[in-house]
Amino acid sequence: MRARSLTLSRVLSWLVLSWLVLSAAACAQNPAARAPGTYDAPTPAGEPRASLQVTVDLEPASDCDERFDLALYEDRGVELVSWDDGPGCSGRHVAVRYLPGRVKKEALLRRLEKIARKVREG
Amino acid sequence: MKTRHGLTAVLVILAALPSAAVVRTALADDEDDDAPQGGEVLSSDQLSKKKREVLLAIPKDETVLINVSKRDMPASPDVLNLGRKSTKAIARCVSDNVDDKLRATCAEMLGRLGDRSALGALQGALEAWDAGVRGAAIGALRKIPDPGNVAPLAKILAREDEEPGNRAAALEALGAQSSGRAVKIVRDALKKPPEALESMRVSAFKGLWKSRHLIDRAELIGDVSYALASTDGALVLAGTFAAGELRAPQLVPALVKLMKNSDTRVRNRAVYALGKIGDTTATRALLEQIPHVRESRMLNNIAFALERLDPRAFYGTARDLVGHKQAQIRMNAAFVLGDVRRPEGLPLLRGALDDKNDMVRLSAVTAIGKLDAKDGEKVLERYVDDPNPSLKRAAIYAIYALSGYKRTDLVWDKLYLVPETKAEAAIALGRANDPRVTQDLLTCLELSQCALGEVEGFMRASKSPDVPGRTLLAWTKGRSDLTDLVATLKPAGAGSLARSEIQASLAHKAILRALKAIDLTGDLSDAQAGELLTSLLVHENTRLRIHAAVALARADDAAGAAALFRDMDNLPQDQLPSFVRLLGRVTEPKGRARMAPELDKRAAGPDAPMAVAAAAVRFTWDPEQGIFRMLAALGGATRVERDLAEKYLLHDERPLVTELLRRALAREGRLPVKDQLRRILDLRADRAAAKRP
Known part of the structure; x- marks a missing residue:
């Protein structure tokens, strides 16, 4: 029983991991998903000028x-x-x-x- | 015989009865709205009293407008003065009053208020029997976008007996809803409309264009191409405007074809769009078009487009044009060379100075004055004593401009000392802060012979002790337009005069004048005005309350700030821009610090017009920090948010704002936001060019 649940959790972990990897790849290809980094953003007040x-x-x-x-x-x-x-x-x-x-x-x-x-x- | 006559008379009367009834009905329909109704005759005083009773009941009794007649209805500005507190009663007016004209008026007011709680009443009014009521409701729903508006607006399109004007308005209103479903409806109406919408493709396109932030770029280019290729002239024209903003190179071939369109507006807009797109494939077509041009505006547009696309080709063409056989084209060519402002234009314009036509020579002289070419001064020296007075005058001003406004003695000797040109020369010398013209400019201002903008810079910089006193004197005589100047000059005694002016204006019911005087007390930080201003925080006129609250808040008055935000939350949405302008007057750090948290709370709120207004105030106070929230609004979920952000960014003309917008454009990756930033910068540049002397 214990071995079976371990296998199940391993499969689930792989699925989650695969989903994360695939999502990241999709985001890298989709310009809209990249959008947040592609506009003007404030500079921290403490940064030297x-x-x-x-x-x-x-x-x-x-x-x-x-x-x-x-x-x-x-x-x-x-x-x-x-x-x-x-x-x-x-x-x-x-x-x-x-x-x-x-x-x-x-x-x-x-x-x-x-x-x-x-x-x-x- | 007698009996027969009597019978005839009876028959005539009987025959006439129905017409008399019709005439009576017709007269009743045309009855004056202010005529007695229900047999009640009221004097003017009684009527005013009744209207006032209705007005006072509106915030407390939501049913008060259900049975009100047009005669007893308070005026719209008075109702709107109550702000959003009046929403419930106005919504009931739309839903439950039987007078269609009143219902339409109430629907229109709801649009101006912008209170979302009225959406149900407005959506319901789309099913009113009267087309005017439905039209007013469509207009209001356009101003209060919501996903729930889409289905009822779509029903208007499907309604068989709908007025064409309402259908067209519904298409544009659908476009304003920022809804994917609405995009599909308006696109269908553009590309495969049912018979009833066949003639409304322009409205469908305008609706689609309002939703452009929701549309994939390639699809949007396809939609604009479709409009440009249409046989509907109005749709083509709308397409050329869109193409100029979209700047997609794929649209170049369609635009090139339109340079030969029979409608001059389409031709001009097509060339303008080609210039904005900046794709060099258009160069040849533009050059080929020049010999066929018969209008100066088109010529100017082509020249500007070429200057962007291919400067060498531009100067080659300009050389041909300054030697053209038609004097009008030679004159326009000189004008364009001046507006381009590049030094390469000088040799061509120098040639035009020998033209036989006076107007061409005048245009060339003026154009040289605009160039970024120091040598222009030398070229024009020979005209400073020209017998042609127009040429002489233009040459002197051109030299003056080229010298960076340093050649004041030239303007003084040749134009100021000549009675006919003295007044204009004084204004020009004022631009260089020449103290010799102080008295001239003061008199000119006092007598309203020159615009404030022409002399304001001089007055602000002047060290003459006469300027503050005479400006204050003019202000007290009623020149409210001088309020900001008086505030800058801070003449002795201005504070007590402003206080007296508030009291006098209120006594005379001169509200606009009172508002200016209140603003001045705030600008002057007049500590003695506190009591008077505090008494105005409970005035029934909202604008008076707000101006007084701002003046108090500037002095870090807690009650003033609290009153200000109470009124802000209640304001109709269409009054928020003037509220933002007013808060822009607050320069005092303590006052700003007190108000900032309240503004930030609203800037993060769900009501888009309120949020963008609050963000715009913060932006006005500190553009470098505030720009990022405005950029977020430009990329907001709804068109209304994006358009409001554009409006506020356009309004602020400071060079710092231009820089921040350029920085944002250089770093922007969201295409719709990039388009809108480009558009804002172009409009700002056009406005700045229009203001140049």
């Missing part, structure tokens, strides 16, 4: 600052970009608040150089 001031020349376009922002914000180490009031795409002053625990200043500067025509610190 730093700020980088730069002057940039952007790729000229009627929406140049928006294109720059959208490319930069893909990096979750960037918390907030603040622009000067000036118009146009060249010589714009911008302050980038970032999370040094997630992106180092050098890496951030390299990223800025990738998405802007010219970047000068300060």
Whole structure:
């Protein structure tokens, strides 16, 4: 009797385990199931912040600052970009608040150089 | 003979009797609503008294509106002033009153209240004999979505004797219910409608579009393709709007075909959508279309689409257009080059400066002023003394803009000192905070000769001692639009004047003026206003109570905060946005801290309009923290939640909010939310562009 119940519980364990594995695989394939991780989320208040001031020349376009922002914000180490009031795409002053625990200043500067025509610190 | 005449007369009278009866009935039908009913004749005072008695009974007696006639019914704003406490009585009005016009009015009020406890009455009213009552109930159910609304709304579609307008409204209302079952009904009505719904495919599509967050992406693209390929012009147009928001490359071929549609609106929207989709396969079709364009709006839309898709192709086309044989097209080409704002436009516009047509030259000068090109200043210098006054004026303002508003002396010498252009030049100089125009701008503001928005920045930044006093003086003379400016300037004596203004306005029943004065006391943190404001917490006018409660809550007054949330819970849903705007005035940390827990409780509650309103207040106070709850609302279960979140996010024009929305868009993985974020940012950009000088 004892041996039989052991076998039953083993079978049940296998079934539960298999179900968990299959569910996880299904979630990995279904974009909707992955959704919770794919949107903007708050950064813990205690996480250290730093700020980088730069002057940039952007790729000229009627929406140049928006294109720059959208490319930069893909990096979750960037918390907030603040622009000067000036118009146009060249010589714009911008302050980038970032999370040094997630992106180092050098890496951030390299990223800025990738998405802007010219970047000068300060 | 006499007898025959008498008989004839009797016959005539007998024959006329039925018509007389009909005429009497007809007259009775047309009877003035305010005419005596039931033989009771009331004076105007008695009527007012009776209406007031009914009004006062509404929160206490749910049967009070059952037997009320249109004559005795209080005005809708007075009933809505009672808030949700009036729901039960209004619901009974819908269910049990026999006057169809009143029932329809009551149904409409229930929609505005948004109280879900009225759903039963509204669903029941869908079976009313009168089409007007059913129509009002459909409208109300659209505003209070619920899964239980789907079946009764579906019945409206099946009803053989239903009015077409009600059927169309029911389709759109079904779309607003955020229900999978409703999606199937509206999709069937779009793609395989029964004969009665054949002409209502547009409403079915609009309903479907309202449910788009429930629909699989591929299916939704299929639905929009179906609309774009339709022979129904209105449906095609609706499809082009949807395509611009959906931005699916699969829609490009259908949109390209529509560039040749006979309806100018469809052509324009198709080009606009192509520009938004940004798929380069559309470039060639857009370029090929240009020689056939006969309208400037279409040309502008094509140019903007090309600028996104292929800047090189854009400038190639623009070169052709600035040299086009038609002056109107040359003028529009210059306009578009200016709006694109890229420095590459300068050589083309420089050529347009030599055009023989004055309007083309004027358009080119104005356009150069918008470019991100320092060299533009030099190019325009030769026009600052041009004999053509329009060209001269445009050149000076263009140089001024290109200099970053530093060339104030140029505007002063060439335009301010000339009487004809002085007033406009003063406003332009005010933009650079030039103190020389202080008196001009004060006078201009006092005499309402310039809009507040044109001079407000100057007034706020001015160091002149004249500005606070003269602004306060104008406010006391009735300029309520200056309330925020007075609040910023804080002139001496403003507090006591605001208090007096509250009392005087209440005595004169000038409620709007009293509200502004109350807001000002709150802005000024006027400690002496406490007693007066507290006395208003029991005023019968809800708006007065709320404004007073907010002013008190700003000073961390517990009674004011408690009164505020009591009224918030009772507010009609359509008044929540103005409530949110009012609470946005609260800047005091202590007042915010007291109210925050109450707001957070409501933001987590089940009533979507209330929850999003509470979240919107928190967002206004602290956008960086509040954005995440607003993003959750954008991805909410119901369309109403999503649309309200969009509305609040659109309303807040601060640059910080734009940044947070861009960050959210860059990281968003939920496609419907991504679409909506894109749409919000586009609308914000359009609004900002419209405000640019």
